[in-house]
Amino acid sequence: MSKARLEAAESPLTIEWLTSPEQMESISDQWRTLEQEVQNRTALSTFDFLATWYRHYSGEYGGAPRIGLAWRGSRLVGVAPLTLRRGSIGKIPVTRVDFAPNDSPVGAFLVEDDHPGTVTELLQALVHAEKFDVVCLSGFDPGSAHLALLEEAAPQLGLAVGLEDEASAVVDLSGGYQAYRATLSGHFRRNLNHRARKIAAAGRTAIEGVVLSDGAETTQTSIDRMIAITEASHKLKGQRLGDNHRAYLSELGKRFGPRGMMSLTILTIEGQDAAYLFGLVERGCFYDINLSYDERFEKLSPGTFLTQKTMEILETKGVHTVVSHGAHDYKRYWATEFVPEKRVFLFASSVRGTAARLVRFGLAPLWRRAWERQNGYDANTAA
Numbered sequence: 001m002s003k004a005r006l007e008a009a010e011s012p013l014t015i016e017w018l019t020s021p022e023q024m025e026s027i028s029d030q031w032r033t034l035e036q037e038v039q040n041r042t043a044l045s046t047f048d049f050l051a052t053w054y055r056h057y058s059g060e061y062g063g064a065p066r067i068g069l070a071w072r073g074s075r076l077v078g079v080a081p082l083t084l085r086r087g088s089i090g091k092i093p094v095t096r097v098d099f100a101p102n103d104s105p106v107g108a109f110l111v112e113d114d115h116p117g118t119v120t121e122l123l124q125a126l127v128h129a130e131k132f133d134v135v136c137l138s139g140f141d142p143g144s145a146h147l148a149l150l151e152e153a154a155p156q157l158g159l160a161v162g163l164e165d166e167a168s169a170v171v172d173l174s175g176g177y178q179a180y181r182a183t184l185s186g187h188f189r190r191n192l193n194h195r196a197r198k199i200a201a202a203g204r205t206a207i208e209g210v211v212l213s214d215g216a217e218t219t220q221t222s223i224d225r226m227i228a229i230t231e232a233s234h235k236l237k238g239q240r241l242g243d244n245h246r247a248y249l250s251e252l253g254k255r256f257g258p259r260g261m262m263s264l265t266i267l268t269i270e271g272q273d274a275a276y277l278f279g280l281v282e283r284g285c286f287y288d289i290n291l292s293y294d295e296r297f298e299k300l301s302p303g304t305f306l307t308q309k310t311m312e313i314l315e316t317k318g319v320h321t322v323v324s325h326g327a328h329d330y331k332r333y334w335a336t337e338f339v340p341e342k343r344v345f346l347f348a349s350s351v352r353g354t355a356a357r358l359v360r361f362g363l364a365p366l367w368r369r370a371w372e373r374q375n376g377y378d379a380n381t382a383a
Contacts, residue, residue: 011072013070013077016069016071018065020065021051021055024050024054025051030076031079032046033076034076037112037113040113041108042108042285042323043282044106044108044280044287045108045109046282048256049255049256049280050081052248052252052255053100054100056248057101057244057248058083061103062085062100062101062102062103063083063085063098063102064083064085065083066097066126067079070111070121070122077111077112078109078111078112078115078121081107082098082099082100083098083099083100084097084130085098089134089136089356089360090360092352092356093352094356095133095352096132096134096136097130097132097135097136098135099137104326105138105325105326105343106139107138108139109122116146117149119146123135123150123153123157124153127157127159132353133347133348133350133353133356134347134357135159136344137150137343137344138166139325139343142340142342147342147344150346161344162344162357163342163344163345164343165340165341165343167326167327167338167341168325168327168338168339168341169323169326169332169334169335170323170324170336170337170338171322171334172320172337173311173314173315173322174321177312177316180315180336181308184333188334192304192305195300195305199300204269205268206267207268208266208268209264209265210257210264210265211263211264211313212260212261212317216257216260216262219258220250220254225266225273226264227246227249229266229273229274229275229276229292229294232294232295233294234298235292252280256280261280262278262279262280263280263281263314264277264278265306265310267293267305267309269300272294274296274297275293275303276292276293276306277290277303281314281319284318285320285321285322285323286311286314287325288322288323291303291306304334308334345360345361
């Protein structure tokens with residue numbers, strides 16, 4: 001562990017860096033206390049989710065853990081769940097820092113709601129503690145204080161800022177499932193009805209698995225069924241799912257299933273598992289983790305059917321919001337809205353950092369200007 005003394009607005013902060021998953025258990029109670037106090041967060045910034053991810057994915061797959069802890073005295077007041085790894089940006093090899101989990105477009109600082117400036121202290125400590133070419137962090141609300149503070153602090157730390165647009169698909173179930181369904185296009189509702197008839201014609205159907213406390217006693221068997229469906233999907237085509245993935249999913253089940261924070265719905269057709277939708281639920285929000293289906297049932301669109309059935313069930317359990325990270329086009333058919341987000345890049349002044357910034361943010365404007373010259377376009381006279 002490395003420590004640096006930093007002065008915060010109210011009292012001194014101590015920034016501490018954990019560099020292995022094994023060190024996390026020692027601060028589990030303090031982390032959980034902080035997450036209970038913070039309102040501006042998701043289930044994916046909880047200790048139990050991130051400790052599980054780091055345990056099974058740090059190393060060759062997910063990079064080296066760099067978990068920044070901000071302490072005010074004996075109180076944990078901020079967490080930066082990061083990874084340090086080799087990667088590339090525009091084919092430029094770089095050493096990069098990302099939020100964990102770095103295999104999906106999620107991640108966030110966990111800091112006290114009334115002290116957003118802690119993220120500045122964490123960034124300063126990172127710059128002093130590590131050598132990197134770029135920091136790449138996703139999932140910021142465009143108007144968030146965290147993003148504004150990073151943009152303000154970066155130049156003072158010798159970092160160049162680049163921003164990209166992202167989005168998450170969100171479904172509003174606060175008025176009930178039927179009210180939500182009524183907002184969908186008539187074309188998509190007809191498609192849903194058509195798919196439901198096709199699945200019914202294929203045989204007897206059922207939705208099984210775990211939804212919060214319902215079926216929690218079947219958590220491990222449901223996880224095993226999920227793994228079997230994954231192995232029968234078009235991605236794996238019968239290959240065995242890797243041990244790290246198996247262990248990760250099983251541990252998530254053990255941590256969240258007994259607490260009534262897991263939803264793992266499984267669609268069966270004529271007694272055969274056809275598809276699953278897996279996610280975590282907290283404070284009335286469902287956060288999707290994975291959806292997959294057995295390739296044999298592809299023509300029935302079982303994933304679309306199961307997604308709608310799962311939302312209908314979740315609404316009866318008090319879930320008012322469904323969040324699906326990533327702005328994939330197929331989600332536009334069923335999302336209430338795409339919520340804008342920002343991805344921030346903080347480039348170091350190293351040779352590779354500068355080259356990566358040029359490739360990612362510098363060449364596009366150059367190509368645009370070349371096209372404008374070639375086509376006689378003048379931005380000053382264009383309407």
